[in-house]
Amino acid sequence: MSALPPLALYVHVPWCVRKCPYCDFNSHGVGYGADLPEDAYLQALLADLDADLPLAAGRQLVSIFIGGGTPSLMSADFYRRFIAELRLRLPLAEDIEITLEANPGTVEHDRFEGYREAGINRLSLGIQSFQSSQLTALGRIHSGNDAKRAFQQARDAGFDNINLDLMHGLPGQDPVLAEDDLQQALALGPEHLSWYQLTLEPNTEFHSHPPALPEEETLWNIQDKGHARLEAAGFQRYEISAYSRPGREARHNLNYWTFGDYLGIGAGAHGKLSRPGEDGLDIERRWKSRQPEAYLRRLNDPRGFVAGHQRIPEHDLVLEFAMNALRLVDGVPMDTWGRHTGRSLERLEGSLEEARKKGLLVEDPSHLRASAQGLLFLNDLLAMVSDD
């Protein structure tokens, strides 16, 4: 029971040029050409990491994800220095995946080469749509052509593993327009597509001033047709909103969904870390100071960067596990639960009885997996997960 789950690293870069009206991430608009405090932030990230290191002692990183905000606002040199420093602190797996999120409106040609040289081996481009009217409505700072150009530049720079973030269910969208977006994305030939429905999240501009979204039937048709289009193009849906070519699943995200561990550094970053406990693993979430300025100030603060932490309570474990694992179309091998929580299988089974009875889980002794109905109604399924 002493084995720990795989360990990943999430790095947050909290700045963007302009906050998008749908975005509920910890992202702060600074305008074009802002001078970002790269040196100070690098120093803070390393100090932040150092404070978390005891939790990662003796473990190697399987993946790194640099998300934001807009991480491509930072220079290649920033990442070169960061990854070099990181190697001094933690062993990296030989085949480690290192992803950087990039906004097609913020990258010049040479930057991609620099990122590649710094050790980044996967890019995630935030495209959202190729239609200019949609991009304007979504508050994006790039055009459809910018996106295509950025993709080509990334390829030229040697990136052979690229994800495109694409949204559907946009205001005024119909299945034809949505399919056109997909068509343009597929024409670029990416390895991975995150194709997710626009939802209005609390604390966003869209939440307080909601745009008119398509009707439920339209949304359904968009998704139905889009799904078929993607599968026909050789993309497999492996998670609710994630499609990839075989073998090109996002390993970093798979680690979240299989309830792996991750360090989280940077402003507002969340981490999840396990250590051996009395009854299985003690699993703790911790999160860092959220406002960029406040985060930077923590460098000289005896409290450090952690804004809060919580041990996942025993009665939440199954729900937390299920809300991740069941997002995967193939689910997870049954023993993942035991390996990543250190608890007995009976514990899990007991909590899933109702969902199983209602046919929302597939009867499969080797895998925990939602049925087709269960994937469509995952929120209902999870609401049935009871641990009392």
Added chain:
Amino acid sequence: MSNNATSKDLSLIRNFSIIAHIDHGKSTLSDRIIQICGGLTDRELKEQVLDSMDIERERGITIKAQSVTLDYLADDGKTYQLNFIDTPGHVDFSYEVSRSLYACEGALLVVDAGQGVEAQSVANCYTAVEQGLEVLPVLNKMDLPQADPDKVSKEIEEIIGLDATDACQVSAKSGMGMEGLLERLVRDIPAPKGDRDAPLQALIVDSWFDNYLGVVSLVRVFDGTLKKGDKIRMTSTGRDWPVGEVGIFTPLRKETGILRAGEVGFVVAGIKDIHGAPVGDTITHTKTPDVPRLPGFQKVKPQVYAGMFPVSADDYEDFRDALEKLALNDASLDYEPENSDALGFGFRVGFLGTLHMEIIQERLEREYNLDLLTTAPTVVYELAMDSGEIIYVSNPSKLPDMANVNEMREPVVRASILVPQEFVGNVITECEQRRGTQLDMQFLGSQIQLTYELPMSEVVMDFFDRLKSITKGYASLDYNFERFEAAKLVRLDVLINGDRVDALAVIIHRDHAHSRGRLLVEKMKELIPRQMFDVAIQAAIGGQVVARSTVKALRKNVTAKCYGGDASRKKKLLEKQKAGKKRMKQVGRVEIPQDAFLAVLKVND
């Protein structure tokens, strides 16, 4: 100077109640009287002292009768003992009123000088006059610009038949006219009569359960003297009890050790069950068992019944305990176990009216932390069977096979409605839609008094709310059970995905069955949230479906995005959804929210 503790001469005692409609300022007036007589210091005088239950204070109504004994130094230099017995103001609780009035020699009829007389007050006033009480009209809220004392005085004279030419004009809020009112009270309300040396004869006005003392009874002594240590007998049960405590309310409970003829106060006698000190019973001494019983009160019969079920079956035991505790204080609460196919184990609970029902549900949920589901209330039907047997049914799903029923009868009430002329047309239309028969219509000042016979089922539904809404809040209502009358009644069943749901059945008039059925399924469609599958709702009479509607299935319900960092936020959303589900009842595969079980109440033709 307080000489409460020593009993007064009869001539210096005044026992009175206040008759007033909700909102007409009774509580403020009571507080003001208590304050003037120094019953409480300002610090102690919480607003509206007498309405001590939270729900009473929140809803601004009085449910239980209470009393307070006050000293008043009058202009004649004498100190009078005022015993003020509070009364409830809502139609559901009118039985409490007549009981309180019985303990008094007089009553203040408080009328809002801007609003005029309301039906509830009229009914209570008649009761007071019938019982021989001296009624003093009081015009309250005289500080408000809309006060129209001449018009309202005229109304009092025409509607109630009281001389209101020199009615007291007060503002309880500002204190205006209050001293004058108290002077009138000691002058006009007669002192009680009684022989303090005669054998004890005292009436139980109210009883309630106190966690520390057991049953506390509010009593009015008519003859004799009641002392601590006495052996007393409850004449209805013949049981004897030793008196542990005797005293008055100031309004805080205060032991005096003695109550004499003419006085009002409390007695505690080690009784552990409210039925051991039944309201309306006569108390005497064990040694004088032959004292005649005072005219008691009829046992109050519940008028409406509803099924109450815990949302979670695990709460059944707690629910039963809570009902038991509430019943300790509420002799009108009647309950027996009920088992529903759809809702599991619960209770069939009888109430005085729908307000009583709401209050009980609220208290159970709030004070006992229970999640309850209440079915639509129903009145009690009388069935004459072919066998000659008469049975009473208070649960639609327990209706016997109609083939064996000779005649089905519904309770009919006589309702009195007071309404300003301009709204009378609306009220007549509403009464007719509810199968009413007009008995009388009288023009009284600027108001009209309508008297109708109405099926009780039509009145207990949402009649009162509806009356209020079609008369801009001006109409007032009073009603009493009159008789059972044969009617063409049917049971309207509701089927969810093909299964009859017993808890949703209602008994209605055949002529309304189709239209109500249609409205009911439409209302249910609004109330049942969309689920993973289509939910078919049907209304049927006998085996015949008369209306149907469908709650279309959701296409999906899944969060588009979820990565590591926002997992905790998504979890909060899920927990909200889980909590929402907990408040719904699962019937077959379908989740039905509490509201849907009361949908029939929200159906307006």
